[in-house]
Amino acid sequence: METNIPEIAVLGHPNEGKSSVLSTLAEDDSVRISPYPGETTTCRTFPVIIDGREILRFTDTPGFQNPGRLLAHYRSLTGSTEQKLRDLLAYAASATDLAEDHELLTPVARGAGIIYVVNGARPIRHVDRDEMELLRLIGKPRMAVINSKDEDSRSVDRWKDELAIHFNSIRRFNAHRAGYRERLALLEALKSIDQDWQQTFSGVIAVVEQNWNNxxxxxxxxxxxxxxxxxxxxxxxxxxxxxxxxxxxxxxxxxxxxxxxxxxxxxxxxxxxxxxxxxxxxxxxxxxxxxxxxxxxxxxxxxxxxxxxxxxxxxxxxxxxxxxxxxxxxxxxxxxxxxxxxxxxxxxxxxxxxxxxxxxxxxxxxxxxxxxxxxxxxxxxxxxxxxxxxxxxxxxxxxxxxxxxxxxxxxxxxxxxxxxxxxxxxxxxxxxxxxxxxxxxxxxxxxxxxxxxxxxxxxxxxxxxxxxxxx
Ligand SMILES: Nc1nc2c(ncn2[C@@H]2O[C@H](COP(=O)(O)OP(=O)(O)O)[C@@H](O)[C@H]2O)c(=O)[nH]1
Ligand SMILES: [Mg+2]
Structure with missing residues (x-):
């Protein structure tokens, strides 16, 4: 397996549209999408292959189950951020009711960038703030995506304000309507979430554009x-x-x-x-x-x-x-x-x-x-x-x-x-x-x-x- 292929993990609460966003972004209709929350319990990685070459991979995750506990534990840890992430992972591995949380932290711990998906139609809750705060503290490259799941955007502005505290890049993306241009714009925005990624993502974008023209x-x-x-x-x-x-x-x-x-x-x-x-x-x-x-x-x-x-x-x-x-x-x-x-x-x-x-x-x-x-x-x-x-x-x-x-x-x-x-x-x-x-x-x-x-x-x-x- 080739290394240095950028990986993006799609995180968020269950049933917010994580898998839908991933499916549209990766142009992969084998991604499982379900109207019932909690059906995904393990991660699955979907490579984006263009002209026989993997250029990018997306990892679908089960969604946070106990963000409050994870956050409280993380705050009690000391040491470098890398060390604390390793300790958090060990903590999640030790408790059976944190199995899905452990699962979703795994790609983050191996260096994946994060797309955090929220449903822009519903109001913000406590658990959301816990999730966002945890991701901020972990400090990995991350962007937030507001998926307009219910075509109702009443809460979007409030989400934007809240997300701005925890993420340096926020985009709206409709998993059911996004086409080539919207996908490209999102990839473009991913460039800005981490300096080390700029060049890699410029390359990815060039390949995607060329492939579209082909x-x-x-x-x-x-x-x-x-x-x-x-x-x-x-x-x-x-x-x-x-x-x-x-x-x-x-x-x-x-x-x-x-x-x-x-x-x-x-x-x-x-x-x-x-x-x-x-x-x-x-x-x-x-x-x-x-x-x-x-x-x-x-x-x-x-x-x-x-x-x-x-x-x-x-x-x-x-x-x-x-x-x-x-x-x-x-x-x-x-x-x-x-x-x-x-x-x-x-x-x-x-x-x-x-x-x-x-x-x-x-x-x-x-x-x-x-x-x-x-x-x-x-x-x-x-x-x-x-x-x-x-x-x-x-x-x-x-x-x-x-x-x-x-x-x-x-x-x-x-x-x-x-x-x-x-x-x-x-x-x-x-x-x-x-x-x-x-x-x-x-x-x-x-x-x-x-x-x-x-x-x-x-x-x-x-x-x-x-x-x-x-x-
Ligand atoms: N109308 C609409 N429904 C969506 C959208 N994104 C997700 N859904 C629906 O919301 C449900 C949960 O979506 P899914 O992607 O499986 O969420 P996940 O649990 O976060 O992975 C499914 O029934 C989807 O069809 C969207 O952009 N528009
Ligand atoms: Mg899912």
Whole structure:
């Protein structure tokens, strides 16, 4: 084990949000969080590993049980502060009812810095003053964190005054809402609690920043690759006789749409991994557009191109834009999805030749000789639907605090439909780029598509950065 890795012990009273703060700070969702106080009885250390290297470690503790007794004993001790801490530890080890206090003092005795967590919503009590005073006397580098556990900040000002007596650095940090910026600000503040740590923490912060930027570019890369694969996807099947056409068409359509859904899931899982959401079964907010199927009318209406963009795009390069635009335009209310639904499901509903043509042109369905082919995608709207869905997914992953576990009961307002579409204000230049990308995806290895993919990735990096800084 490498030495000289800074360790931070998270201390405080039980049930104040210690484990939640740690989980969010360390971006580790394997940290145990419980609504019941006293469930943690031993310490657990969580390393922060970036690019295979441990850069920092956090230790979760059970919380103080008998701060009054510890303080009284400490005050009776003599000698150097180091000696007194050793004696205090020995004292705590000697009494069974001080087992948890002993446990939480152990990382402090081995040199860990201290983050002391309080719940800013409740008033200050005697025991809190005992804890704070003990930590002050022990004299190790320490900062206080006011966690806004109950979203109620009535007592925060009083906490601030009290904490100022015992800590040289105090920060508010909401374990359920904090994102990248708040985490970074807290690490920045840790620099100031001990001179010896300044350099170490500057290094830690640089690694964290670099890693965050890498995640953004990796996400853009993953999304771009997924877009290329989806747009270029081509499936075909033989037609034995004319009567089999409907059936083959339905089967192939089903395979095509589920293949794209699978590609999307793979891409999104990779993004989820980049942001270190591992343990939990992440459910998207109930009203998220991501709960819609990719090929649903609602998805296409909300996430596809706007009418104005269609016109813009149509005027860009005349014939070069071609069928994709016409078909996209049809997608807006001309029964295209009825047709698509019919292709996928109720074959009996397939009457008019026209309906079939809409669906066929959307998916790029062609019959040549005795073969039926679907893809590459014929409507540029698909590109925008897929981009928007990935942006939404990314937004959830990048902004979700690891300490927050109420996945199911998100009390989010209904998704604002105007912000659901991240591309609706993309100007002509960006639409042109998308058009190049879309049209060349048929030949993913071509020079043209490679160049378009580089531009797409750049555009996505910019967009992803905006998504995480918007908050
Ligand atoms: N709403 C809200 N609840 C929180 C927050 N931090 C902790 N909690 C809840 O408070 C309870 C105790 O949290 P935990 O982190 O296990 O506290 P610990 O005992 O100090 O480690 C859990 O039910 C958490 O979900 C917060 O920032 N906001
Ligand atoms: Mg805990």
């Amino acid at each position: 995640r953004i570019s990796a996400s853009a890369h993953i999304i771009t690759r997924f877009l290329t694969e989806s747009l270029g996807l081509k499936l075909s099947a033989g037609l034995e006789n004319a009567a089999a056409e409907h059936e083959v068409r339905a089967r192939l359509t089903e395979r095509y749409t589920s293949r794209i859904a699978t590609l999307e899931k793979q891409a999104h899982d990779q993004i989820r991994g980049l942001f270190r959401h591992r343990r939990f079964d992440y459910r998207l907010p109930p009203r998220s557009i991501l709960n819609e199927e990719i090929f649903s009318e609602r998805s296409w209406q909300l996430l596809g191109l706007s009418k104005n963009q269609l016109i813009l795009l149509g005027g860009l390069s005349g014939g070069a834009v071609g069928a994709g635009i016409d078909v996209a335009a049809l997608g807006h209310g001309l029964g295209l999805f009825t047709a698509l639904g019919a292709v996928g499901g109720a074959l009996g509903a397939l009457t008019g030749r026209k309906r079939l043509d809409y669906a066929s042109s959307l998916l790029g369905i062609k019959i040549s000789g005795a073969r039926l082919t679907i893809g590459p995608a014929a409507s540029i709207s698909l590109l925008f639907v897929l981009i928007n869905r990935s942006l939404h997914y990314f937004e959830h992953m990048a902004n979700w605090s690891h300490g927050r576990r109420d996945y199911q009961e998100l009390s989010q307002p209904p998704e604002d439909q105007s912000i659901a579409n991240h591309t609706s204000d993309w100007p002509a230049a960006q639409l042109k780029l998308c058009n190049e990308f879309f049209r060349s995806a048929e030949n993913p290895e071509s020079e043209k598509h490679r160049a378009a993919a580089v531009d797409m990735e750049t555009l996505l990096v910019k967009t992803l950065l905006a998504v995480v800084t918007q908050r």
